[in-house]
Amino acid sequence: MASTTTTKRVNLYEWFKTITFYEILVGMKATLSHLLNYRPVTLQYPHEKRTLPDNYRGMLALLRYDDGTEKCVGCDLCEAACPSRVIRVVSAEVPGEPTKRYSKEYYMDMTRCLFCGMCVDACPVDALGMTREFEWAVYDKRQLHLNKEQLLAIGDRSFPVREKRLELQHPNVAFFNVAFKHVPPKPD
Amino acid sequence: MTEFGLRLAISLTQIAAVMGIVVITVLILTLAERKVLGWMQDRMGPMEVGPYGILQPFADAIKLFFKEDIIPAGANKFLFTMAPILCLIPAFIGFAVIPWGPNQTFEVGGVTVRPFVISDINIGILYILAFASLGAYGIILGGWASNSKYSLLGGLRSAAQIISYELNVGLSIVGVLIMAGSLSLVKITDAQEGWFWDWFLFKMPAPQIFAFVVYVISSVAETNRVPFDLPEAESELVAGFFTEYSGLRFAFFFLAEYANMVLVSCVAAAMFLGGWNAPYPGTFMGLIGLPSLAWVENTMWFAVKTYSLLFLFFWLRATLPRLRYDQLMRFGWKVMLPIALGNIVVTSLAVFFYNR
Numbered sequence: 001m002a003s004t005t006t007t008k009r010v011n012l013y014e015w016f017k018t019i020t021f022y023e024i025l026v027g028m029k030a031t032l033s034h035l036l037n038y039r040p041v042t043l044q045y046p047h048e049k050r051t052l053p054d055n056y057r058g059m060l061a062l063l064r065y066d067d068g069t070e071k072c073v074g075c076d077l078c079e080a081a082c083p084s085r086v087i088r089v090v091s092a093e094v095p096g097e098p099t100k101r102y103s104k105e106y107y108m109d110m111t112r113c114l115f116c117g118m119c120v121d122a123c124p125v126d127a128l129g130m131t132r133e134f135e136w137a138v139y140d141k142r143q144l145h146l147n148k149e150q151l152l153a154i155g156d157r158s159f160p161v162r163e164k165r166l167e168l169q170h171p172n173v174a175f176f177n178v179a180f181k182h183v184p185p186k187p188d
Numbered sequence: 189m190t191e192f193g194l195r196l197a198i199s200l201t202q203i204a205a206v207m208g209i210v211v212i213t214v215l216i217l218t219l220a221e222r223k224v225l226g227w228m229q230d231r232m233g234p235m236e237v238g239p240y241g242i243l244q245p246f247a248d249a250i251k252l253f254f255k256e257d258i259i260p261a262g263a264n265k266f267l268f269t270m271a272p273i274l275c276l277i278p279a280f281i282g283f284a285v286i287p288w289g290p291n292q293t294f295e296v297g298g299v300t301v302r303p304f305v306i307s308d309i310n311i312g313i314l315y316i317l318a319f320a321s322l323g324a325y326g327i328i329l330g331g332w333a334s335n336s337k338y339s340l341l342g343g344l345r346s347a348a349q350i351i352s353y354e355l356n357v358g359l360s361i362v363g364v365l366i367m368a369g370s371l372s373l374v375k376i377t378d379a380q381e382g383w384f385w386d387w388f389l390f391k392m393p394a395p396q397i398f399a400f401v402v403y404v405i406s407s408v409a410e411t412n413r414v415p416f417d418l419p420e421a422e423s424e425l426v427a428g429f430f431t432e433y434s435g436l437r438f439a440f441f442f443l444a445e446y447a448n449m450v451l452v453s454c455v456a457a458a459m460f461l462g463g464w465n466a467p468y469p470g471t472f473m474g475l476i477g478l479p480s481l482a483w484v485e486n487t488m489w490f491a492v493k494t495y496s497l498l499f500l501f502f503w504l505r506a507t508l509p510r511l512r513y514d515q516l517m518r519f520g521w522k523v524m525l526p527i528a529l530g531n532i533v534v535t536s537l538a539v540f541f542y543n544r
Contacts, residue, residue, distance in 0.1 A: 027507045031228040040232045 052132045057115045059133040060108060061155035062148065066162040070152065071127035074103035081122035084112040106148040111141055125166060131158035194299050202306045206283050214446040215245040221502050228506035255435035260335055267333035272433065272440030275326025278319040279447035285312035286454045287374045289464050289487040305374055312373040316455060317358055320410065323448065324350040327419065331429035342428025346419035349409060352520040356406035359528035360399040363535035364388045364459045377463030384467035389460045393542035394535040400460045402528050407452035409520065411445060413501055415508035416516060449501055457493035464490040
């Protein structure tokens with residue numbers, strides 16, 4: 001016990017440290033100091049939650065403009081960008097407006113989503129957003145197959161502040177997917 | 189017949205009181221251990237049941253009561269049922285000879301009652317040691333009867349460990365017995381009256397400091413606590429000898445482990461730390477003119493000593509990692525045993541020459 005690795009000679013100091021349990025006492029002092037300076041690092045999770053960062057990648061949601069119209073133009077780019085094939089978009093023309101498209105159906109299978117955020121990056125009109133919701137544990141996996149209404153509802157409750165319509169945001173913005181007869185006058 | 193009936197009634201009352209105290213202590217310990225361990229590791233421990241989690245033991249007890257009692261396929265049903273009981277009884281039976289308070293008597297209907305010890309038998313400590321060794325049977329049989337390799341390994345380890353360290357416990361207290369000249373815990377405690385340097389831990393001519401260290405380490409090992417928790421090493425053997433147990437049977441093992449902790453702490457307090465004696469002569473209650481309430485102070489001192497030792501158990505658990513099996517055995521046989529034997533020799537010589 002007392003002999004060191006390099007020398008066979010019994011080091012008196014080491015021997016004394018061994019018989020007084022010096023090393024163990026040092027460890028016990030450390031634990032006792034934590035007991036006396038009790039500063040817990042845990043959060044009582046369901047009662048108190050940590051502040052999430054602004055760029056937190058949580059539940060996905062579909063967004064609306066401030067007039068309540070959907071942002072999504074049905075371009076399928078999110079579907080193409082998604083590495084886990086979460087998203088399925090059925091695109092269609094807006095009835096009566098042949099130049100304008102929208103997503104007739106929009107499905108997300110959140111059981112597969114890995115929250116990479118590539119669909120949000122891919123979206124040309126910022127129609128997708130990542131909320132700070134993360135408590136999506138369900139008893140039935142099928143509840144995680146979300147349709148368009150559900151995704152819009154998530155967006156409505158998580159993003160109360162909505163953007164203006166694209167063509168109204170800035171006089172020089174390049175606009176598309178707008179029926180020409182409905183182009184509003186540019187603001188001054 | 190009436191005297192016998194009275195004696196029986198008094199004894200049963202005492203037994204019920206002691207059992208109640210021990211069970212309440214165990215309830216407190218289960219919470220205190222998790223709390224202290226949590227605080228030492230910058231956690232909070234149980235916080236949900238009741239304010240600051242103080243009702244957690246009751247929640248645990250209710251859960252264990254209503255859990256399904258599973259007997260694994262291929263288990264020896266008789267031994268599987270007997271093992272927890274065999275484990276629990278020796279853990280509780282030792283409390284019969286522990287003196288909780290001053291050695292005083294009073295008369296009830298012609299019967300002499302010792303209120304603070306159930307029975308002052310003249311081989312008290314021997315009786316505790318004998319039953320503590322018997323507790324190993326419960327563990328071994330529980331491990332064997334479960335028909336599971338983890339349980340069996342846990343039981344085997346436990347057998348080897350308890351036998352090795354039981355020896356050191358027995359030898360480390362021989363010094364105290366030599367100095368007290370008695371095996372009765374009441375007489376041993378009475379012999380430590382006075383200042384705290386009259387406790388056998390510090391008492392001249394032969395302070396039992398080494399014996400105390402050996403006793404504490406060996407009793408930690410004997411109760412299968414960290415850092416000697418090889419029989420129930422959760423990272424190696426799922427839970428050791430009670431892997432297959434559930435419900436009330438598991439609760440019995442759990443209760444037995446904690447009752448054993450309380451028992452060894454009580455014995456250490458009574459043998460080395462002066463038992464119910466205060467660290468100063470007499471009592472404050474006696475000084476302020478309430479000698480009839482001196483027993484409150486004395487029992488409080490006993491509780492303080494016992495709980496300090498129990499805190500030491502938690503403290504060690506929070507600090508130390510588990511020993512390897514060969515380290516455990518080498519430590520027991522090559523370090524603890526020679527120290528205990530040397531202590532006996534030194535104490536005998538010191539007492540012999542001191543008394544001449």
